[in-house]
Amino acid sequence: MKEKTEKVGRRRDFIKAMGVFGLSIGLGSLITKKVEAHENHFPMPIRSNSLVAIGSVPAHGFHPLNSASKSVNNPSPRVKAPYSQSPKVMNPMSFLTHFDLGKVIDSNGKRVREFTLSSYPSFIEVASKVSFPAWTFNGTVPGPTLRCVEGETIRIKFLNGDIHPHTIHFHGIHPANMDGVFEIIEPGKGYTYEFKAEPFGVFPYHCHTMPITKHIAKGLYGTLIIDPKEPRPKAKEMVMVMNGFDVDFDGENEFYTVNGIANYYMDYPIRIKLGELIRIYLVNMTEFDLINSFHLHANMFWWYPNGTSLTPSEYTDTVMLCQGQRGIMEFSYKYPGRFLFHAHQSEFAERGWIGMFEVFE
Amino acid sequence: MKRAISKENHKWLRIISSLIPLILLFLVVYLIATGFAIQAPTTTLPIERINIERIVLNPEELVVTLLNSGPNDVEVAQVLVNDAIWGGFIEPSNVIPRLGRAILTIPYPWVEGEPLTLTIITSNGFKFKKEIEAAILTPPFTFEQAYTYILIGVYVGIIPVFLGEGWFPFLRGISSRWFRFLLSFTAGMLIF
Ligand SMILES: [Cu+2]
Numbered sequence: 298m299k300e301k302t303e304k305v306g307r308r309r310d311f312i313k314a315m316g317v318f319g320l321s322i323g324l325g326s327l328i329t330k331k332v333e334a335h336e337n338h339f340p341m342p343i344r345s346n347s348l349v350a351i352g353s354v355p356a357h358g359f360h361p362l363n364s365a366s367k368s369v370n371n372p373s374p375r376v377k378a379p380y381s382q383s384p385k386v387m388n389p390m391s392f393l394t395h396f397d398l399g400k401v402i403d404s405n406g407k408r409v410r411e412f413t414l415s416s417y418p419s420f421i422e423v424a425s426k427v428s429f430p431a432w433t434f435n436g437t438v439p440g441p442t443l444r445c446v447e448g449e450t451i452r453i454k455f456l457n458g459d460i461h462p463h464t465i466h467f468h469g470i471h472p473a474n475m476d477g478v479f480e481i482i483e484p485g486k487g488y489t490y491e492f493k494a495e496p497f498g499v500f501p502y503h504c505h506t507m508p509i510t511k512h513i514a515k516g517l518y519g520t521l522i523i524d525p526k527e528p529r530p531k532a533k534e535m536v537m538v539m540n541g542f543d544v545d546f547d548g549e550n551e552f553y554t555v556n557g558i559a560n561y562y563m564d565y566p567i568r569i570k571l572g573e574l575i576r577i578y579l580v581n582m583t584e585f586d587l588i589n590s591f592h593l594h595a596n597m598f599w600w601y602p603n604g605t606s607l608t609p610s611e612y613t614d615t616v617m618l619c620q621g622q623r624g625i626m627e628f629s630y631k632y633p634g635r636f637l638f639h640a641h642q643s644e645f646a647e648r649g650w651i652g653m654f655e656v657f658e
Numbered sequence: 659m660k661r662a663i664s665k666e667n668h669k670w671l672r673i674i675s676s677l678i679p680l681i682l683l684f685l686v687v688y689l690i691a692t693g694f695a696i697q698a699p700t701t702t703l704p705i706e707r708i709n710i711e712r713i714v715l716n717p718e719e720l721v722v723t724l725l726n727s728g729p730n731d732v733e734v735a736q737v738l739v740n741d742a743i744w745g746g747f748i749e750p751s752n753v754i755p756r757l758g759r760a761i762l763t764i765p766y767p768w769v770e771g772e773p774l775t776l777t778i779i780t781s782n783g784f785k786f787k788k789e790i791e792a793a794i795l796t797p798p799f800t801f802e803q804a805y806t807y808i809l810i811g812v813y814v815g816i817i818p819v820f821l822g823e824g825w826f827p828f829l830r831g832i833s834s835r836w837f838r839f840l841l842s843f844t845a846g847m848l849i850f
Binding site for chain 2 (some may be wrong): 424426429513559560649
Protein backbone atom coordinates (compact mmCIF):
# COMPACT_ATOMS: atom_id res chain seq x y z
CA MET A 298 0.00 0.00 0.00
CA LYS A 299 2.74 2.37 0.95
CA GLU A 300 4.67 1.46 -2.17
CA LYS A 301 1.60 2.16 -4.31
CA THR A 302 1.06 5.67 -2.94
CA GLU A 303 4.72 6.39 -3.35
CA LYS A 304 4.53 5.31 -6.93
CA VAL A 305 1.43 7.39 -7.51
CA GLY A 306 3.27 10.30 -6.04
CA ARG A 307 6.28 9.80 -8.23
CA ARG A 308 4.28 9.32 -11.38
CA ARG A 309 2.22 12.42 -10.60
CA ASP A 310 5.33 14.44 -9.99
CA PHE A 311 6.76 13.22 -13.22
CA ILE A 312 3.66 14.19 -15.16
CA LYS A 313 3.53 17.55 -13.40
CA ALA A 314 7.17 18.19 -14.10
CA MET A 315 6.79 17.29 -17.75
CA GLY A 316 3.65 19.40 -18.01
CA VAL A 317 5.22 22.44 -16.41
CA PHE A 318 8.33 21.99 -18.51
CA GLY A 319 6.33 21.74 -21.74
CA LEU A 320 3.99 24.56 -20.84
CA SER A 321 6.78 26.92 -19.89
CA ILE A 322 8.49 26.29 -23.19
CA GLY A 323 5.19 26.88 -24.98
CA LEU A 324 4.31 30.02 -23.05
CA GLY A 325 7.82 31.34 -23.37
CA SER A 326 7.65 31.12 -27.11
CA LEU A 327 4.14 32.68 -27.12
CA ILE A 328 5.39 35.66 -25.14
CA THR A 329 8.29 36.14 -27.51
CA LYS A 330 5.78 36.06 -30.35
CA LYS A 331 3.70 38.76 -28.72
CA VAL A 332 6.63 41.13 -28.42
CA GLU A 333 7.47 40.54 -32.04
CA ALA A 334 3.88 41.18 -33.03
CA HIS A 335 3.94 44.55 -31.27
CA GLU A 336 7.07 45.56 -33.06
CA ASN A 337 5.53 44.55 -36.35
CA HIS A 338 2.24 46.38 -35.98
CA PHE A 339 2.77 49.54 -33.95
CA PRO A 340 2.58 52.40 -34.49
CA MET A 341 -0.50 52.22 -36.68
CA PRO A 342 -1.75 55.24 -38.56
CA ILE A 343 -4.81 56.67 -36.82
CA ARG A 344 -7.93 56.18 -38.92
CA SER A 345 -8.62 59.31 -40.89
CA ASN A 346 -12.33 59.09 -40.13
CA SER A 347 -12.01 59.45 -36.36
CA LEU A 348 -15.28 61.19 -35.73
CA VAL A 349 -16.46 64.08 -33.65
CA ALA A 350 -13.86 65.66 -31.40
CA ILE A 351 -15.68 65.20 -28.09
CA GLY A 352 -14.28 61.70 -27.78
CA SER A 353 -17.52 59.94 -28.60
CA VAL A 354 -18.38 58.16 -31.79
CA PRO A 355 -22.05 58.91 -32.29
CA ALA A 356 -24.29 56.03 -33.28
CA HIS A 357 -22.65 53.84 -35.81
CA GLY A 358 -25.00 50.92 -35.57
CA PHE A 359 -24.64 48.21 -38.12
CA HIS A 360 -24.81 47.41 -41.74
CA PRO A 361 -24.68 43.97 -43.29
CA LEU A 362 -21.17 43.72 -44.56
CA ASN A 363 -20.29 44.48 -48.07
CA SER A 364 -17.05 42.53 -48.25
CA ALA A 365 -15.32 45.18 -50.34
CA SER A 366 -15.81 47.79 -47.64
CA LYS A 367 -14.29 45.77 -44.80
CA SER A 368 -11.09 47.36 -43.77
CA VAL A 369 -9.73 49.11 -40.73
CA ASN A 370 -9.09 52.15 -42.88
CA ASN A 371 -12.59 52.30 -44.28
CA PRO A 372 -15.14 54.19 -42.27
CA SER A 373 -17.96 52.02 -41.02
CA PRO A 374 -21.21 53.05 -42.63
CA ARG A 375 -23.41 54.91 -40.20
CA VAL A 376 -26.88 53.71 -39.53
CA LYS A 377 -28.97 56.76 -38.84
CA ALA A 378 -31.35 56.98 -35.94
CA PRO A 379 -34.91 56.07 -36.99
CA TYR A 380 -36.90 59.11 -38.09
CA SER A 381 -39.77 58.29 -35.74
CA GLN A 382 -40.49 55.83 -32.95
CA SER A 383 -43.11 54.04 -35.03
CA PRO A 384 -44.63 54.73 -38.46
CA LYS A 385 -47.85 56.41 -37.36
CA VAL A 386 -46.66 58.73 -34.62
CA MET A 387 -45.14 62.20 -34.54
CA ASN A 388 -41.39 62.19 -35.12
CA PRO A 389 -39.06 63.91 -32.63
CA MET A 390 -38.36 66.71 -35.14
CA SER A 391 -42.02 67.73 -35.15
CA PHE A 392 -42.37 66.90 -31.47
CA LEU A 393 -39.63 69.42 -30.70
CA THR A 394 -41.77 72.40 -31.71
CA HIS A 395 -45.24 70.95 -31.31
CA PHE A 396 -47.39 72.25 -28.49
CA ASP A 397 -50.80 70.71 -27.93
CA LEU A 398 -53.04 73.71 -27.19
CA GLY A 399 -56.08 71.52 -26.67
CA LYS A 400 -59.49 72.87 -27.55
CA VAL A 401 -61.14 75.84 -25.90
CA ILE A 402 -64.77 74.99 -25.24
CA ASP A 403 -67.70 76.53 -23.48
CA SER A 404 -68.75 74.16 -20.68
CA ASN A 405 -71.98 75.41 -19.04
CA GLY A 406 -70.92 78.99 -19.45
CA LYS A 407 -67.40 78.25 -18.25
CA ARG A 408 -64.37 78.63 -20.53
CA VAL A 409 -62.42 75.38 -20.43
CA ARG A 410 -59.31 74.28 -22.30
CA GLU A 411 -59.74 70.58 -23.00
CA PHE A 412 -57.09 67.95 -23.77
CA THR A 413 -57.33 64.23 -24.40
CA LEU A 414 -54.72 61.72 -23.30
CA SER A 415 -54.94 57.96 -23.84
CA SER A 416 -52.55 55.41 -22.47
CA TYR A 417 -51.79 52.34 -24.55
CA PRO A 418 -48.88 49.99 -25.17
CA SER A 419 -46.71 50.34 -28.25
CA PHE A 420 -43.47 48.92 -29.60
CA ILE A 421 -41.30 51.94 -30.27
CA GLU A 422 -37.84 52.21 -31.80
CA VAL A 423 -35.65 54.02 -29.25
CA ALA A 424 -32.30 53.59 -31.00
CA SER A 425 -31.46 52.35 -34.46
CA LYS A 426 -33.13 48.91 -34.75
CA VAL A 427 -33.79 48.58 -31.04
CA SER A 428 -37.44 48.06 -30.23
CA PHE A 429 -38.84 48.82 -26.78
CA PRO A 430 -42.23 47.61 -25.48
CA ALA A 431 -43.39 50.96 -24.13
CA TRP A 432 -46.45 52.19 -22.28
CA THR A 433 -47.32 55.48 -23.92
CA PHE A 434 -49.52 58.53 -23.69
CA ASN A 435 -50.91 58.95 -27.22
CA GLY A 436 -48.33 56.60 -28.79
CA THR A 437 -45.01 58.31 -28.08
CA VAL A 438 -42.45 58.52 -25.30
CA PRO A 439 -42.42 61.24 -24.08
CA GLY A 440 -46.13 61.98 -24.35
CA PRO A 441 -47.56 65.18 -25.88
CA THR A 442 -46.59 68.63 -24.62
CA LEU A 443 -49.74 70.25 -23.27
CA ARG A 444 -49.85 74.04 -23.19
CA CYS A 445 -52.18 76.53 -21.59
CA VAL A 446 -52.23 79.96 -19.95
CA GLU A 447 -52.09 80.68 -16.24
CA GLY A 448 -55.53 81.01 -14.67
CA GLU A 449 -57.36 78.98 -17.32
CA THR A 450 -59.46 76.02 -16.30
CA ILE A 451 -57.96 72.98 -17.96
CA ARG A 452 -59.63 69.64 -18.40
CA ILE A 453 -57.67 66.52 -19.31
CA LYS A 454 -59.83 63.63 -20.43
CA PHE A 455 -57.88 60.47 -19.71
CA LEU A 456 -58.74 57.10 -21.20
CA ASN A 457 -56.77 54.04 -20.14
CA GLY A 458 -56.46 51.80 -23.17
CA ASP A 459 -53.78 49.63 -21.65
CA ILE A 460 -54.14 46.29 -19.86
CA HIS A 461 -52.54 47.80 -16.75
CA PRO A 462 -54.06 50.40 -14.40
CA HIS A 463 -52.65 53.92 -14.73
CA THR A 464 -53.17 57.52 -13.59
CA ILE A 465 -51.92 60.97 -14.58
CA HIS A 466 -50.20 62.94 -11.88
CA PHE A 467 -49.54 66.58 -12.83
CA HIS A 468 -47.06 68.76 -11.02
CA GLY A 469 -48.47 72.16 -10.03
CA ILE A 470 -51.25 73.36 -7.74
CA HIS A 471 -54.62 71.52 -7.76
CA PRO A 472 -57.16 69.71 -5.50
CA ALA A 473 -56.36 66.31 -3.97
CA ASN A 474 -58.66 64.31 -6.24
CA MET A 475 -57.00 65.89 -9.30
CA ASP A 476 -53.55 64.77 -8.21
CA GLY A 477 -53.71 61.40 -9.97
CA VAL A 478 -52.50 59.32 -7.07
CA PHE A 479 -55.37 57.65 -5.20
CA GLU A 480 -57.83 57.34 -8.09
CA ILE A 481 -56.32 54.44 -9.98
CA ILE A 482 -57.82 54.13 -13.46
CA GLU A 483 -58.45 50.51 -14.41
CA PRO A 484 -57.98 49.24 -17.97
CA GLY A 485 -60.76 50.43 -20.26
CA LYS A 486 -61.85 53.12 -17.78
CA GLY A 487 -61.39 56.87 -17.90
CA TYR A 488 -61.05 59.89 -15.62
CA THR A 489 -61.34 63.61 -16.11
CA TYR A 490 -58.79 65.83 -14.43
CA GLU A 491 -59.94 69.42 -14.16
CA PHE A 492 -58.24 72.28 -12.35
CA LYS A 493 -57.14 75.88 -12.61
CA ALA A 494 -53.73 76.10 -14.29
CA GLU A 495 -51.34 77.64 -11.78
CA PRO A 496 -48.68 78.86 -11.32
CA PHE A 497 -47.04 79.62 -14.68
CA GLY A 498 -43.99 77.51 -15.45
CA VAL A 499 -42.99 74.18 -16.90
CA PHE A 500 -44.22 70.98 -15.25
CA PRO A 501 -43.85 67.28 -15.85
CA TYR A 502 -46.85 64.96 -15.77
CA HIS A 503 -46.53 61.22 -15.29
CA CYS A 504 -48.32 58.08 -14.21
CA HIS A 505 -48.31 57.55 -10.45
CA THR A 506 -49.38 53.92 -10.19
CA MET A 507 -47.31 51.49 -8.14
CA PRO A 508 -44.69 50.35 -8.91
CA ILE A 509 -43.94 53.90 -10.02
CA THR A 510 -40.42 53.10 -11.24
CA LYS A 511 -41.88 50.62 -13.73
CA HIS A 512 -44.67 52.95 -14.91
CA ILE A 513 -42.21 55.79 -15.54
CA ALA A 514 -39.44 53.64 -17.01
CA LYS A 515 -42.01 52.24 -19.45
CA GLY A 516 -42.63 55.75 -20.76
CA LEU A 517 -45.74 57.30 -19.17
CA TYR A 518 -44.73 60.95 -18.88
CA GLY A 519 -44.82 64.28 -20.67
CA THR A 520 -44.71 68.04 -20.24
CA LEU A 521 -47.28 70.64 -19.23
CA ILE A 522 -46.42 74.27 -19.97
CA ILE A 523 -48.39 77.00 -18.25
CA ASP A 524 -47.66 80.36 -19.89
CA PRO A 525 -47.73 83.58 -17.90
CA LYS A 526 -50.74 85.81 -18.66
CA GLU A 527 -48.33 88.33 -20.08
CA PRO A 528 -46.54 86.18 -22.70
CA ARG A 529 -42.78 85.76 -22.71
CA PRO A 530 -40.82 87.58 -25.45
CA LYS A 531 -41.21 86.14 -28.94
CA ALA A 532 -38.79 83.28 -29.56
CA LYS A 533 -38.33 80.04 -31.45
CA GLU A 534 -39.61 77.59 -28.83
CA MET A 535 -38.75 73.96 -28.31
CA VAL A 536 -39.43 71.25 -25.77
CA MET A 537 -36.76 68.75 -24.76
CA VAL A 538 -37.54 65.87 -22.44
CA MET A 539 -34.43 64.05 -21.26
CA ASN A 540 -35.00 60.36 -20.57
CA GLY A 541 -33.50 56.90 -20.63
CA PHE A 542 -34.59 53.49 -21.86
CA ASP A 543 -33.90 50.28 -19.98
CA VAL A 544 -34.40 47.96 -22.94
CA ASP A 545 -33.47 44.74 -21.13
CA PHE A 546 -35.27 45.61 -17.87
CA ASP A 547 -32.26 45.13 -15.61
CA GLY A 548 -32.85 48.37 -13.70
CA GLU A 549 -30.38 50.51 -15.61
CA ASN A 550 -30.69 52.49 -18.82
CA GLU A 551 -29.03 51.27 -21.98
CA PHE A 552 -29.92 54.37 -23.99
CA TYR A 553 -30.34 58.03 -23.15
CA THR A 554 -32.28 60.42 -25.36
CA VAL A 555 -33.95 63.78 -25.70
CA ASN A 556 -37.48 63.33 -26.98
CA GLY A 557 -37.23 59.55 -27.30
CA ILE A 558 -34.65 58.41 -29.85
CA ALA A 559 -30.93 57.97 -29.17
CA ASN A 560 -28.68 60.26 -31.23
CA TYR A 561 -31.73 61.72 -33.01
CA TYR A 562 -30.71 65.37 -33.23
CA MET A 563 -27.20 64.26 -34.13
CA ASP A 564 -28.48 62.56 -37.26
CA TYR A 565 -31.17 65.19 -37.86
CA PRO A 566 -29.66 68.48 -36.63
CA ILE A 567 -31.93 71.27 -35.42
CA ARG A 568 -31.68 74.24 -37.78
CA ILE A 569 -31.79 77.64 -36.13
CA LYS A 570 -31.30 81.18 -37.39
CA LEU A 571 -28.23 83.19 -36.44
CA GLY A 572 -29.08 85.63 -33.65
CA GLU A 573 -32.62 84.31 -33.22
CA LEU A 574 -33.83 83.95 -29.62
CA ILE A 575 -34.23 80.27 -28.77
CA ARG A 576 -36.32 79.14 -25.79
CA ILE A 577 -36.12 75.53 -24.66
CA TYR A 578 -38.48 73.98 -22.13
CA LEU A 579 -36.22 71.36 -20.58
CA VAL A 580 -37.57 68.50 -18.43
CA ASN A 581 -35.68 65.61 -16.87
CA MET A 582 -37.71 62.40 -16.73
CA THR A 583 -34.75 60.00 -16.61
CA GLU A 584 -35.46 56.99 -14.42
CA PHE A 585 -32.82 54.99 -12.46
CA ASP A 586 -30.08 57.63 -12.77
CA LEU A 587 -30.25 60.29 -10.11
CA ILE A 588 -29.34 63.21 -12.34
CA ASN A 589 -29.10 64.29 -15.94
CA SER A 590 -27.66 67.45 -17.44
CA PHE A 591 -27.67 69.75 -20.46
CA HIS A 592 -24.55 71.32 -21.87
CA LEU A 593 -24.59 73.83 -24.73
CA HIS A 594 -21.50 74.22 -26.92
CA ALA A 595 -19.83 77.51 -27.78
CA ASN A 596 -22.53 79.51 -26.08
CA MET A 597 -24.14 80.50 -22.78
CA PHE A 598 -27.81 80.49 -21.84
CA TRP A 599 -30.09 82.15 -19.33
CA TRP A 600 -31.63 79.63 -16.96
CA TYR A 601 -35.10 79.98 -15.42
CA PRO A 602 -35.53 77.13 -12.88
CA ASN A 603 -39.02 75.59 -13.22
CA GLY A 604 -39.94 78.55 -15.44
CA THR A 605 -41.80 80.02 -12.47
CA SER A 606 -40.05 83.39 -12.65
CA LEU A 607 -39.47 85.80 -15.50
CA THR A 608 -36.05 86.63 -14.11
CA PRO A 609 -33.31 84.13 -14.85
CA SER A 610 -31.29 82.75 -11.98
CA GLU A 611 -28.14 81.94 -13.86
CA TYR A 612 -26.10 82.59 -16.99
CA THR A 613 -24.37 79.30 -17.71
CA ASP A 614 -23.55 76.66 -20.31
CA THR A 615 -24.44 73.61 -18.19
CA VAL A 616 -27.38 72.75 -15.94
CA MET A 617 -27.81 69.68 -13.79
CA LEU A 618 -31.29 68.33 -13.12
CA CYS A 619 -32.56 65.76 -10.63
CA GLN A 620 -35.36 63.33 -11.59
CA GLY A 621 -38.47 65.44 -12.24
CA GLN A 622 -36.56 68.73 -12.22
CA ARG A 623 -37.00 71.17 -15.12
CA GLY A 624 -36.62 74.72 -16.31
CA ILE A 625 -36.46 77.08 -19.27
CA MET A 626 -33.32 78.10 -21.12
CA GLU A 627 -32.89 81.07 -23.46
CA PHE A 628 -30.04 81.82 -25.80
CA SER A 629 -29.11 82.89 -29.30
CA TYR A 630 -26.08 82.03 -31.41
CA LYS A 631 -23.45 84.63 -32.23
CA TYR A 632 -21.67 82.55 -34.89
CA PRO A 633 -22.97 80.30 -37.66
CA GLY A 634 -21.99 76.64 -37.90
CA ARG A 635 -22.64 73.34 -36.20
CA PHE A 636 -22.77 73.21 -32.41
CA LEU A 637 -23.26 70.22 -30.17
CA PHE A 638 -25.53 69.98 -27.16
CA HIS A 639 -25.47 66.95 -24.89
CA ALA A 640 -25.49 65.62 -21.36
CA HIS A 641 -22.25 66.55 -19.68
CA GLN A 642 -22.11 63.07 -18.22
CA SER A 643 -20.03 61.68 -21.08
CA GLU A 644 -21.51 58.24 -20.45
CA PHE A 645 -25.02 59.54 -21.26
CA ALA A 646 -23.72 61.45 -24.29
CA GLU A 647 -22.07 58.32 -25.61
CA ARG A 648 -25.27 56.36 -25.16
CA GLY A 649 -27.45 58.62 -27.25
CA TRP A 650 -28.04 61.89 -25.38
CA ILE A 651 -26.32 64.12 -27.89
CA GLY A 652 -27.53 66.45 -30.61
CA MET A 653 -26.55 69.30 -32.85
CA PHE A 654 -27.71 72.81 -33.72
CA GLU A 655 -27.05 73.96 -37.23
CA VAL A 656 -26.91 77.74 -37.13
CA PHE A 657 -27.47 79.37 -40.49
CA GLU A 658 -27.34 83.00 -41.56
CA MET B 659 -35.49 -34.67 -29.53
CA LYS B 660 -37.65 -32.89 -27.04
CA ARG B 661 -34.60 -31.55 -25.34
CA ALA B 662 -33.16 -30.40 -28.66
CA ILE B 663 -36.32 -28.50 -29.51
CA SER B 664 -36.41 -26.83 -26.12
CA LYS B 665 -32.78 -25.97 -26.46
CA GLU B 666 -33.51 -24.49 -29.88
CA ASN B 667 -36.42 -22.52 -28.37
CA HIS B 668 -34.22 -21.38 -25.58
CA LYS B 669 -31.68 -20.05 -28.05
CA TRP B 670 -34.30 -18.07 -30.01
CA LEU B 671 -35.75 -16.75 -26.80
CA ARG B 672 -32.35 -15.46 -25.82
CA ILE B 673 -31.82 -13.75 -29.17
CA ILE B 674 -35.24 -12.15 -29.04
CA SER B 675 -34.90 -11.07 -25.44
CA SER B 676 -31.56 -9.47 -26.28
CA LEU B 677 -33.13 -7.63 -29.23
CA ILE B 678 -36.21 -6.29 -27.45
CA PRO B 679 -34.40 -3.60 -25.43
CA LEU B 680 -32.53 -2.54 -28.56
CA ILE B 681 -35.76 -2.25 -30.54
CA LEU B 682 -37.33 -0.29 -27.69
CA LEU B 683 -34.29 1.97 -27.56
CA PHE B 684 -34.55 2.72 -31.28
CA LEU B 685 -38.24 3.35 -30.86
CA VAL B 686 -37.65 5.82 -28.02
CA VAL B 687 -34.89 7.57 -29.96
CA TYR B 688 -37.20 7.77 -32.97
CA LEU B 689 -40.06 9.19 -30.89
CA ILE B 690 -37.83 11.79 -29.26
CA ALA B 691 -36.26 12.72 -32.58
CA THR B 692 -39.63 13.19 -34.25
CA GLY B 693 -41.00 15.02 -31.23
CA PHE B 694 -43.97 12.63 -31.05
CA ALA B 695 -43.83 11.87 -27.36
CA ILE B 696 -42.67 15.23 -26.04
CA GLN B 697 -44.09 18.56 -27.08
CA ALA B 698 -41.28 21.07 -26.61
CA PRO B 699 -42.51 23.83 -24.30
CA THR B 700 -43.28 26.88 -26.42
CA THR B 701 -43.64 30.50 -25.43
CA THR B 702 -44.77 33.62 -27.19
CA LEU B 703 -42.04 35.62 -25.45
CA PRO B 704 -38.97 36.21 -27.56
CA ILE B 705 -36.03 34.39 -26.03
CA GLU B 706 -32.66 35.25 -27.42
CA ARG B 707 -29.16 34.14 -26.60
CA ILE B 708 -25.91 35.22 -28.17
CA ASN B 709 -22.56 33.81 -27.14
CA ILE B 710 -19.65 36.17 -27.62
CA GLU B 711 -17.29 33.33 -28.45
CA ARG B 712 -14.08 35.11 -29.18
CA ILE B 713 -12.67 38.63 -29.32
CA VAL B 714 -9.53 39.04 -31.38
CA LEU B 715 -7.69 42.29 -30.78
CA ASN B 716 -5.97 43.69 -33.82
CA PRO B 717 -4.41 47.13 -33.93
CA GLU B 718 -7.26 49.66 -33.76
CA GLU B 719 -9.80 46.93 -34.29
CA LEU B 720 -11.78 44.19 -32.53
CA VAL B 721 -12.92 41.11 -34.41
CA VAL B 722 -15.70 39.33 -32.56
CA THR B 723 -17.23 35.92 -33.21
CA LEU B 724 -20.89 35.68 -32.28
CA LEU B 725 -22.92 32.48 -31.96
CA ASN B 726 -26.69 32.47 -31.79
CA SER B 727 -27.33 29.68 -29.29
CA GLY B 728 -30.95 30.62 -28.63
CA PRO B 729 -34.14 29.10 -30.05
CA ASN B 730 -34.87 31.91 -32.55
CA ASP B 731 -33.17 34.03 -35.18
CA VAL B 732 -31.61 37.12 -33.64
CA GLU B 733 -31.11 40.60 -35.08
CA VAL B 734 -28.03 42.36 -33.74
CA ALA B 735 -29.06 46.00 -33.36
CA GLN B 736 -26.36 47.83 -31.43
CA VAL B 737 -22.87 47.28 -30.11
CA LEU B 738 -21.43 49.08 -27.10
CA VAL B 739 -17.72 49.19 -26.33
CA ASN B 740 -16.89 50.19 -22.75
CA ASP B 741 -20.56 51.19 -22.35
CA ALA B 742 -20.54 53.67 -25.25
CA ILE B 743 -22.65 53.21 -28.38
CA TRP B 744 -20.21 52.08 -31.03
CA GLY B 745 -20.42 50.35 -34.36
CA GLY B 746 -18.69 48.39 -37.04
CA PHE B 747 -19.30 45.76 -39.67
CA ILE B 748 -21.04 42.45 -39.27
CA GLU B 749 -20.91 39.55 -41.70
CA PRO B 750 -22.58 37.73 -43.30
CA SER B 751 -25.68 39.48 -41.88
CA ASN B 752 -26.87 41.31 -38.80
CA VAL B 753 -29.62 38.71 -38.55
CA ILE B 754 -28.02 35.57 -37.15
CA PRO B 755 -30.01 32.38 -37.75
CA ARG B 756 -30.49 29.85 -34.98
CA LEU B 757 -27.14 28.15 -34.29
CA GLY B 758 -25.54 30.45 -36.87
CA ARG B 759 -22.47 32.59 -36.45
CA ALA B 760 -21.50 36.11 -37.44
CA ILE B 761 -18.23 38.01 -37.44
CA LEU B 762 -18.27 41.52 -36.13
CA THR B 763 -15.45 43.90 -37.00
CA ILE B 764 -15.31 46.99 -34.81
CA PRO B 765 -12.84 49.81 -35.44
CA TYR B 766 -11.82 50.80 -31.92
CA PRO B 767 -8.79 52.57 -30.47
CA TRP B 768 -8.38 50.18 -27.54
CA VAL B 769 -5.73 50.80 -24.91
CA GLU B 770 -3.20 48.09 -24.20
CA GLY B 771 -3.35 46.55 -20.75
CA GLU B 772 -6.70 48.15 -19.85
CA PRO B 773 -10.00 46.29 -19.46
CA LEU B 774 -12.45 46.22 -22.34
CA THR B 775 -16.17 45.49 -22.23
CA LEU B 776 -18.17 44.54 -25.27
CA THR B 777 -21.97 44.65 -25.17
CA ILE B 778 -24.29 43.40 -27.86
CA ILE B 779 -27.91 44.60 -27.87
CA THR B 780 -30.48 42.82 -30.02
CA SER B 781 -33.54 44.30 -31.70
CA ASN B 782 -35.68 42.93 -28.86
CA GLY B 783 -33.51 44.60 -26.25
CA PHE B 784 -31.57 41.55 -25.08
CA LYS B 785 -28.11 42.42 -23.83
CA PHE B 786 -24.99 40.24 -23.90
CA LYS B 787 -21.71 41.28 -22.35
CA LYS B 788 -18.15 40.08 -22.45
CA GLU B 789 -15.26 41.53 -20.51
CA ILE B 790 -11.57 41.37 -21.26
CA GLU B 791 -9.56 41.97 -18.10
CA ALA B 792 -6.55 43.41 -19.88
CA ALA B 793 -6.48 44.09 -23.59
CA ILE B 794 -3.44 42.70 -25.41
CA LEU B 795 -2.80 42.10 -29.05
CA THR B 796 -3.89 38.65 -30.19
CA PRO B 797 -0.81 36.97 -31.71
CA PRO B 798 -1.36 36.15 -35.35
CA PHE B 799 -1.10 32.52 -36.46
CA THR B 800 2.40 31.64 -37.68
CA PHE B 801 4.30 28.45 -38.44
CA GLU B 802 6.61 29.22 -35.54
CA GLN B 803 3.57 29.21 -33.27
CA ALA B 804 2.39 25.92 -34.76
CA TYR B 805 5.89 24.55 -34.20
CA THR B 806 5.64 25.55 -30.53
CA TYR B 807 2.36 23.72 -30.13
CA ILE B 808 3.84 20.67 -31.84
CA LEU B 809 6.76 20.81 -29.40
CA ILE B 810 4.35 20.94 -26.44
CA GLY B 811 2.58 17.93 -27.87
CA VAL B 812 5.88 16.07 -28.20
CA TYR B 813 6.90 16.92 -24.63
CA VAL B 814 3.68 15.88 -22.95
CA GLY B 815 2.45 13.17 -25.31
CA ILE B 816 5.27 11.37 -27.07
CA ILE B 817 8.38 11.60 -24.89
CA PRO B 818 6.69 10.07 -21.77
CA VAL B 819 5.54 7.11 -23.87
CA PHE B 820 9.06 6.47 -25.08
CA LEU B 821 10.36 6.79 -21.54
CA GLY B 822 7.76 4.21 -20.52
CA GLU B 823 8.85 1.89 -23.31
CA GLY B 824 12.22 1.77 -21.57
CA TRP B 825 10.56 -0.24 -18.84
CA PHE B 826 9.59 -3.04 -21.23
CA PRO B 827 12.56 -5.38 -20.60
CA PHE B 828 12.06 -4.96 -16.85
CA LEU B 829 8.31 -5.67 -17.10
CA ARG B 830 8.96 -8.85 -19.03
CA GLY B 831 10.94 -10.20 -16.08
CA ILE B 832 8.39 -9.66 -13.32
CA SER B 833 5.74 -12.12 -12.12
CA SER B 834 2.26 -12.02 -13.69
CA ARG B 835 0.78 -10.96 -10.34
CA TRP B 836 2.96 -7.84 -10.26
CA PHE B 837 2.38 -7.28 -13.96
CA ARG B 838 -1.39 -7.29 -13.38
CA PHE B 839 -0.95 -4.90 -10.46
CA LEU B 840 1.04 -2.49 -12.56
CA LEU B 841 -1.44 -2.74 -15.42
CA SER B 842 -4.43 -1.98 -13.19
CA PHE B 843 -2.40 0.76 -11.50
CA THR B 844 -1.74 2.35 -14.90
CA ALA B 845 -5.39 2.02 -15.85
CA GLY B 846 -6.31 3.68 -12.54
CA MET B 847 -3.86 6.51 -13.20
CA LEU B 848 -5.30 7.08 -16.64
CA ILE B 849 -8.82 7.24 -15.27
CA PHE B 850 -7.59 9.58 -12.57
CU1 LIG C 1 -49.06 53.65 -15.06
